[in-house]
Amino acid sequence: MKARKHLFWSFLLIAAFVLLGYFLVREHRPGAKYPFKFGLDLVGGTELVYKADTSKVQDIAGAMESLKGVIERRVNIFGVSEPIIQTESAGVISGNKDERLIVELPGVTDIEQAKTLIGQTPLLEFRLAKPNSAEILKANPQAGLDDLFTPTELTGRYLAKATVEFNQNTQVPLVGLEFNSEGADIFKKITGEHKGEALAIVLDGNVLSAPTIQDEIPNGKAQISGTFTVDQVKSLVNNLNYGALPVPISLSSSQTVGASLGDAALHSGVRAGIIGLIALAIFLILWYRLPGLVASVALVSYIILSLVVFALIPVTLTAAGLAGFILSIGMAVDANVLIFERTKEELKKGRSIREALHEGFSRAWLSIRDSNVSSIITALVLFWLGTAAVKGFALTLGLGVLISMFTAITVSRTFLFAIAPSEDSAFKKFLFSNGFHIK
């Protein structure tokens, strides 16, 4: 009876995987709804070059490094697409002191979105009001920011985080700012040396508020008050938390770029995957016989399922990602190897094939669970703390572990019990055992 149930599920699983395989073939054509997303190295993308205005900062290298970090965080809001972001400075000989930022994004579909997102990055500055600013304004009502305020070293670069706060008396929403330790020192110095002067908080060139400094502020915390609605405060806080620009930037050029590795790398990667899979299946069938064949089928289902997930999320496929995936094919078999080795031990103890399979699965489970949990922990930490390239790896690792647990355990279990004979014979036992020594 039970065998019939497993047989039913086996057919269902096979049908499901055939459908998913068909989905992959269909989605591989141009114009598909869920096409694979390939990285810069395989298909190229667009290069955006931003010009940074560093005329008002002293630590140019530090400001550029922080700019790079802010833009990287912005660009990765779309998910992990492994952009190339690097600073560019004009050669010394040209005498041109331009500082630029190169942002390369894979594919071309998201470019407008990327431009908008990068454009939304707030520019946060703190400026001291000039002592005679009131007179300047009276004399020239059109006086600009630079006429009325002098820039300070304190910029969005030193912002640690922004929070939504409320004034305790009036319940008016405020933006709370917290500086990192470096920023806190600068803030302390400014507030200590300029008591009684007005310190303006300037966002994207607009003075949000210009409170008078009452006393030295040592704890690195500031508030922006104004006539904000709660929604305005929330979106501002959100924007600031993705990072505020340390220096103003402007888009200076955008052009399409081709792949650094290109089709050849993609094809040889795919070929390596196919050859590896065939070699692996031959090994599995020779060593593990019938269960080895089942493991090979489970492996094909692992590949189909992973590729479907990669297309749906989508995961950006690079040469590195492809190589990592090929590695995961090898690792996905581990659970099956553990189960089959356990099954062999139980068969040697004289159990029937069905009993031995049962024991094999249940005894191998603990080691499969714990070793895979450790891999998932690794993937989670790397995803949580890593930069774009590390995140991409963590994502494929984590997905690979989860999917392989399903295919190597559930799928191969269903198939094995569907074909496991209810009566044993020496030949049947031979088919379900493995290795060289069989009694």
Place this chain on the structure above:
Amino acid sequence: MFVVRYRKIFFALSFVLIALSLYGMFSYGFKESIDFKGGSITEIRYEGTRPDKAVVESQIKGLGFGGFSVRPSENDRYIIRTQELTDLDRTSLVNAISNNGADKVAVERSNTVGPIAGEELKSKAIKAIVVVVLMIVLFVTFAFRKVSEPVASWKYGLATVVALFHDVVIPTGVFVFLGHFKGIEIDLLFVTGLLAILGYSVHDTIVVFDRVRENLRVNRDIGKKEDFETTVGNSVHQTFGRSINTSLTIFITLLSLYLVGGPATKDFALLLIVGVIVGTYSSIFVASPLLVTFQQWQKSK
């Protein structure tokens, strides 16, 4: 089991390999690629037809600048990233690309670029690895909490981390030597490869430890008195087939990647092959015997 009995020989072997790796790291240093160092960016526009990328690549290769990347841009340009170029280098680059002036080219930009993976990646990667190691110790301590006799469960975590250190340091050492003698550069892929080895190392060690855990439990349930040394030896013996076969399956796929996967991922495949061999070795010959050593230190106290 000989693995446990002759553990000092295996420890000595690992110790020598680690010492050599550390020596290489400190005396030769890392040969970092332009991913980490930054360099020069040169944009070339062809007035006539643009030659194939492969042609340009072989022209640049002849100059011996080390690692570089060439990517087409628009319809008539190439963007070339190389290591930092001197004026002389720049002239020879333009000469090589233009076939000594035979092809008409214009240099659209020639600038210095910062690293793609800068300090942020390094500090973040180090932080992430430290957190991973701590989490692994905590997890292993938790997973083995029911078998704290005769070795406290956190020591399983410690042994896992020692094996992890072993598995990451030795492949790195191999690549430092390859960098020094063969000019292989350390790039972003290398970091990814090390992370993969890290994941594999822990995974593999836990499978062997799981068998120790199971045997300890079985012995306790049936009231069998057995030396810890014997239990560990038996566990290693029982998981031997699996350890070899799993590393063989991974080896098969990696070998295929190394042989036919193309030049871009060849070094990566090599790194992983070294990592998988060392990782399998350490689970059997380092991590498990280390448990016995821990237990004997405990006894002698």
